[in-house]
Amino acid sequence: MLTYLILIGGLLGLFLGGDWLVKGASGLALRFGVAPIIVGAVVVGFGTSTPELLVSLQAALGGQPGIAIGNVIGSNIANILLVLGTAALIGPLVLTFADVRKDLLWMTGAVLFLPYAFWSGEVSHVEGLVLIGALAVYLFISLKGSRGEVDDIDAPTSLWIGGGLTILGLVTVMVGAHYLVQSASIIARQFGVSEAMIGLSIVAIGTSLPELATTVMAAIRGERDIALGNIVGSNIFNILAILGITAVVTPIPVDARFLNVDTPVVIGITLLLLALVYFVGRMNRLVGGGMLVAYVAYIALTAGL
Structure with a gap:
């Protein structure tokens, strides 16, 4: 019974924390004259990727x-x-290519670097340094080019309130994700689910729960720039920072299946997202449902390998 209560508490922490994080990040955008898409990509996107960093390093x-x-x-x-x-199922997302062009291209470039990094069978110290250097350039360009771009959004303008909500939301989301993954793993074992499937499904999805909670709350509140920016920023951070930092700490051997199976999948859906934003500029519920079906199919394929 206690495990189920922890599971519910973890979910509650995710969604409350996601709401606070979106409000605080929007407030910081107003306070510093930084575009919400940049705050979504840098503050929210990078912050919610912290679980992935910890997992990969460990x-x-x-x-x-x-x-x-x-x-x-x-x-x-x-x-x-x-x-x-999931965000598109909640409400159609209007995506303006001009607003996210630079970030989408950086995300695409980072993903296209993966085959090169994996080709030798190891992500080396040097490649890790290249990724971290690219991250530094991305942050510099993003922050330098975002001054004075402010949308009319409903958020606190006080530095202390905005910063406090951002930190409180980020901590709450991370704690919620930790306890949700922990309790879900215990419940899965009780029902006889294998350790391999626990790692594949619960742990992998669990480290993306902060992004899910934050993006869903952003979609509900109508903060579309933060919703998309969170995902774009998180994906950039995952490759440039997480893979980069981990490779600098210790070279990472790469199994052939990542190069042959998973890398083509991530490249394909990244290019699909780029095309969707450029040519369509809108993500409706039908598209959102199709993306969820595609994800279930990918998990089923992965489980069978």
């Missing part, structure tokens, strides 16, 4: 490179298909 240092690599690729796939798909 896995690589613990001699489990498959988890470290799979966590990065799996989270990017979940962010696009599961998180954006």
Whole structure:
């Protein structure tokens, strides 16, 4: 009974924290004259990727490179298909290419770097440094080019209130995700689910729960820039920062299946998202439902490999 209560508490923490994080990030955007899409990409997107960073570092240092690599690729796939798909089901997302062009192109470039990084069978120290250097350039360009771009959004303009809500929301989301993953794993074992499937489904999806909670709350509140920016920023961070930092700490061996199966999938859906924003500029409930079906199909395929 206690495990189920922890599960419910984790879910509650995710959605309350997601709401506070969106409000606080919007307030910071107003306070500093930074575009909400940049706050969504940098503050919210990077902040909610912290669980992925911790998981990948622990896995690589613990001699489990498959988890470290799979966590990065799996989270990017979940962010696009599961998180954006869910947000689109809640309400159609209007996506203006001009507003997210730079960030989408950086995300696409980061994903297209993966085959090169994986080709030798190891992500080396040097490649890790290249990824971290690219992240520094991205942050510099984003923050430099975003001054003075402010949307009319309903959010606190006080620095202390905005910053406090952002920090409180981020901590609450992370704690909620931790206890949700922990309790769900216990429940899964009680029902005889294998350890492999627990890692594949609960842990992989669990590290994307902060993005899911934050993006869903952003969609409900109508903060579309933060909803998309959170996903774009998180995916950029997953590759440039998480893979980069982990490779700098210790080289990461890459299983051939990541190069042959999962990397083409993440490249394909990233290019699909880019085309969707550029040519259509809208993500309706039908598209959102299709993305969720595609994610279930990917999980089923992965489970069978």
